[in-house]
Amino acid sequence: MKKPHALREYLLNAIPDLPQDPDRLLIFANDGKLMSTAANGYSFEMAYTLDMIITDYAGDVDVFGVVLFTWIMDNQSELMANLNKVEEAITFEAELIDNSKYDLHFKIPLTERVIVKKNAEGKFEISYPTEPQYTEFGPPTDFELIDKDGSTLATWRTADMQGRSLDMPFPGKSP
Numbered sequence: 001m002k003k004p005h006a007l008r009e010y011l012l013n014a015i016p017d018l019p020q021d022p023d024r025l026l027i028f029a030n031d032g033k034l035m036s037t038a039a040n041g042y043s044f045e046m047a048y049t050l051d052m053i054i055t056d057y058a059g060d061v062d063v064f065g066v067v068l069f070t071w072i073m074d075n076q077s078e079l080m081a082n083l084n085k086v087e088e089a090i091t092f093e094a095e096l097i098d099n100s101k102y103d104l105h106f107k108i109p110l111t112e113r114v115i116v117k118k119n120a121e122g123k124f125e126i127s128y129p130t131e132p133q134y135t136e137f138g139p140p141t142d143f144e145l146i147d148k149d150g151s152t153l154a155t156w157r158t159a160d161m162q163g164r165s166l167d168m169p170f171p172g173k174s175p
Contacts, residue, residue, distance in 0.1 A: 002128055003110050004029055004050055007071055014067045017058060026053040029110075042116035042124065050108040056101045061094055064104065075131055076110055137161040 004027050011025060012018050018025055032048035057064065068090075072079050079090065088109055095103045115127045145154040 054104040
C-alpha cells in the first residue's frame with residue numbers, strides 16, 4: 001500500500017504549518033478490499049477508504065482542499081471526473097475548535113493496483129503501475145480526405161477544446 005504514505009509526504013511538504021508538528025496528521029486505511037480478476041497471474045487491486053484527520057489546523061480549509069485535489073489529480077484522477085458524485089465523493093467533517101483552528105476529517109476512496117509476476121526462478125516480483133494521467137488537449141488540427149486520384153473529398157478542423165483527456169493504455173500485452 002503506497003498511497004497513504006505518498007499522500008502524507010505530499011501534505012507535509014505542501015501545507016506550511018504541518019511539518020512543525022507532523023503528528024497532527026493522522027492517516028488510516030479502513031474498509032479495505034482485495035480484488036482479483038482470477039486471470040493469469042497473481043495481480044490484484046486494493047480498494048479502501050483513506051481516513052485522514054488533521055488536528056488543530058489554523059489555515060484556510062479551502063486551501064487544504066485545493067492541495068488535496070492537486071494530489072488526487074495525479075494519484076486517483078477518476079475522483080476528479082466523478083460521474084457518481086453522491087456515491088463516490090470525498091467526504092469531510094470540520095470541527096471548529098476555537099475561533100482560529102479546526103479538526104478536519106476527510107474520507108477518500110482510493111484504489112491501488114499491484115502487479116505480481118513469477119520470474120524465471122519461480123520467485124514473485126511485485127510492481128506498482130502508475131496511475132493513468134491526463135494530458136492537455138492539443139491545438140486544432142486540419143484534415144483532408146483525398147481519393148486515389150488526389151481530389152479532395154472533404155476537409156475539416158478539429159474543435160478548439162479546453163481541458164484534458166485521460167491517457168489509458170490499450171488492454172492486452174505490453175510491447
